[in-house]
Amino acid sequence: MSARPAANDQVWPSGEQLDVARILKDNASACYQCEQARGPGCNTKSGVCSKSPETTAIQDHITWLCMQFAATALKDRTKVTDEQLVLFNRAIFTTLTNVNFDDDALMRYADDLTAELANLGVKGVQKSAAEARATLNEFGLAHRLHKFGQTLGGLRETVIYGIRGAAAYADHTFVLAGLEPVRKETWMNVEAMAELSKDDLSVDTLLGLVLKVGEANFGIMAALDKAHNDALGQPSFAPVNTRPVEGKCILITGHDMDDLRKLLEQCEPRGVNVFTHGEMIPAHAYPALRKYKCLAGNFGTSWRNQRKEFPLFPGPVLFTTNCIMPPRDDYKHRVFTTGRVGFPGLTHVENGEFEPAIKAALEAPGYTKADVEAANAESPLLVGAMHAEVLSHAGKILELIGAGKLRHIIFIGGCDGSTPGRNYFSDLAEAVPDDCLILTGACGRYRINRVKDYGDIEGIPRLLDVGQCNDVFSAIKIAVALSEATGLAVNDLPLSLCVSWFEQKAVAVLLTLLHLGIRNIRLGPSLPRFLTPDALGVLADKFALKPTNNGDAKADLADMLAGEH
Known part of the structure; x- marks a missing residue:
């Protein structure tokens, strides 16, 4: 079946329709979660991320259990406890890309969901780990596409993956502020998931669910923005060191700022320096x-480079939230996980008790004086352009716009990945004229934040890092x-959005932008x-989405500056 052309008549680099019949025939539990899936899906010995078909099957089983929980919960909300609501959200979170590769840990979530369904009066959904692994396609995407077709099935998956991404952000909020600030929104995702348990949803109904999840x-x-600011203070511009600092050290990656705070508290009196990685740089x-002296700087770039960068770091690595890749044997012994992250054979620590990781840091070499002297000179990276900081300069920005000194603002970011063509984003950033802000x-910041020195426009930095995803x-x-x-109107501003995709949080962010009525987003x-x-x-x-123009960043930039956002 050929692809249905978009209204804008541009060619989307989305590949061919999935060969559902072949996948079902092979009884393969194919994973299609991320942009990096190849062929008919990652469904042979392992995925691009090294996830096994068995792990995919268990995650699909968890998704199905969450649908059953959602449909049951809506029959009588008064019977649903806060603990059950949090379990629903966290179980969905574990099915994101690069969160948990530990089948035993995943099955504990499945068992807990089964138990809570029984408490709500639903029987007969129990499935052992062996059964979940054996019935590889029973709850998988190929089964759903076979049942609902390519259009309705694809829209259903968009809603599912949007819920998964939103669940990650909700979990971060739970950690900082509890359930209450996102209770309403968590129930909205329960309602959307319950709708997906029905077989007779139309295109219009599914588009409504897309906007509901957004x-x-x-x-x-x-709520998460407020929770971060309440707990950690108002963010502001800050230069970030990217060079080694002499002494024992530990690297923290993922997204969880509360885990970082606890780690800093425990490392400061022990003389262990803490370096951020990836999405922790904000x-x-x-x-x-940043009041902690042991917060020494940032090491490395995005998640995709960890297998070549982490062997070079002279201390342990702590994974929070997600973005883990199967660690190489030469550094696997010094990788720790916490929260929802899991991988077989790694040490998992809970409740902010990071002593095992700190002990590993004290036993590791750390950075030496020679390491510091041998390091290449690098300029600090500027972070902290969150809304309050940028809007404190709103008068100056408006003055520059009015005087014709600031022509356009372009958002270039999103999830990084290793698929071909991602040089588009660095090419685009490098080509942006000096009278534009980025x-x-x-x-995705790591594709552009070292491309060049972007300078400023009368004191306003041209490259503004707004933070995590x-x-x-x-x-x-x-x-x-x-x-x-x-x-x-927002769509009439001299503003363009060019977003790099990879996984489910990117889906949730896209659905949010669609909910807000923002159009002409390039993906x-x-x-x-x-x-x-x-x-x-x-x-x-429906939403005037546009593809990046076959890698031709300069052509897209010309359209943006001409007002074709």
């Missing part, structure tokens, strides 16, 4: 974190404030396999 995620991101913007965020909320706040100040360089060409055609027609 609305829920917007509320969750707002931590340096928060006053409650907003960036998420691990959830901090796209800051970019939204900035856009809304500019809209109110100029009297222009690329390729799209995840679950988003079938037919489903993509529906979304492109």
